[in-house]
Structure formats: structure tokens, C-alpha cells
Amino acid sequence: MLVSEQKPMEEILRSLDGEKRIFLVGCKGCAEGCESGGEQQVIEMKQKLEEEGKTITGFSLIDMVCNESLTRMKLASHRQATDSADSLLVLTCGIGVQSTAAVVDKVVHPGCNTISSGGAHAEWKEAERCLECGDCILDYTGGICPIARCPKNLFHGPCGGSEGGKCEIHPDLPCAWHLIIERLSKLGRLDKLEAVVPPKDWSVSLTGGPPRPR
Ligand code: SF4
Ligand code: SF4
Secondary structure (H helix, E strand, O other): OOEEEEOOHHHHHHHOOOOOEEEEEEEOOHHHHOOOOOHHHHHHHHHHHHHOOOEEEEEEEEOOOOOHHHHHHHHHOOHHHHHOOOEEEEEOOHHHHHHHHHHOOOEEEEOEEEEEOOOOOOOOOOOOOOOOOOOOOOOOOOOOOHHHHOOOOOOOOOOOOOEOOEOOOOOOOEOHHHHHHHHHHHOOOHHHHHOOOOOOOHHHOOOOOOOOOO
């Protein structure tokens, strides 16, 4: 099971700043098991956001949001509600956030931090998508993870070595930062890259920080 925990509400509200209409995505798989993004947490989040003056255009609870095909199919049935939203808030592991970003042309906000894969692998299997860093930054990167997909784990890419959109380290792979910039350009949200982001706290990362008792 991919282990995630909900981000603090202040951080979620900060990421939604300036956006009024939100569509929520929850997961009936791991996130429900972790109580970070199952049915109860989605309903609670809806109430909290409404109290903050947001309009929830709709929500979807998907069996496994990390299954990109399933997410595509499920969200297609909510097309009107997602189209009328300013953004989507996704209460799942980082892979679920990325599969949502891959199927919807909207800004997608992570509502959770992924803290462990729990020895399992998500349903979107063709590439590594999340390294359980414990402090998800997909909000700034158009829903594409530079920690998992850039060999240099760059937070301020591209490194200058990419050619034709390919990574200089692995020319058979796309440059993660090329993808991030392409996506943010398409969404008209290159301003995301202007945000001053505090240095990353690696102490909460399973792979980059000290071991934590769990
Ligand atoms: S930033 Fe990447 S590694 Fe960190 S939780 Fe999000 S998807 Fe996972
Ligand atoms: S080319 Fe892109 S993906 Fe590859 S190391 Fe440089 S920034 Fe990272």
C-alpha cells in the first residue's frame, strides 16, 4: 500500500489561493486505507473548502487513481464539472496526482504527501513516478515529479543539457523539466515557476532523510 498523509490545511489553502471553483478527486484504494483521501476525507474536505468560500464543482472517488486509464475513464464522466473548475485537488499519493494531471488539462494540486510505497507498486507501472519524498511539490511542477523523473533530482531545471526534449543522462527518456515547462505553458501557468519555494525538508523523505520509525 502506498502510504500518504494529508497536507496541512493551511498549505492546501495556500495552493488554492485565487481559485474559487474546485473539483475533488479521492481514491478508494491506498488513500482510503491511509485515511488521507477516501470517501470520508473527500466529504470532509468539501465541507472545509466550502467554509472557506470555495465552490466544489463536484468530486469523484476512483478505485485506484494511480491507474491512469481508469482515472481517464472516470473523470470523463465528470467532464462538465472538471471543465467548470479552476483546478482539481487530488487527495492521493503522488502517482494519483500525476495520473490525474495526465488526463485533465487543468492545474492539479496535491492534497497529500507520499511517505512510503509500503513495499507496493502503483498501477501506473511503465515508469517510476514517485520517490516518497514526504513533502509533495507537484503543485509547483504541473503535476510532473522532478524527483522521480529527473536523474539529477533538480528542483530548478532544466539543467541545460537536454536536447530535443530528451534527458542528457538518459537520451531515451524525456527531460522531466522539458515536460514540466511544456505542461505549465499549455495551462498558461508558467507563473508557478516564479514562486519562491522554501528549501525542501528532506528529513521527511524515506529515501533522502534519516529513517523514521513507522
Ligand atoms: S514530489 Fe514526487 S516524490 Fe515527492 S511525494 Fe510528490 S510525487 Fe512523490
Ligand atoms: S536533461 Fe532534464 S531530466 Fe535530464 S538531468 Fe537535465 S533537467 Fe534533469
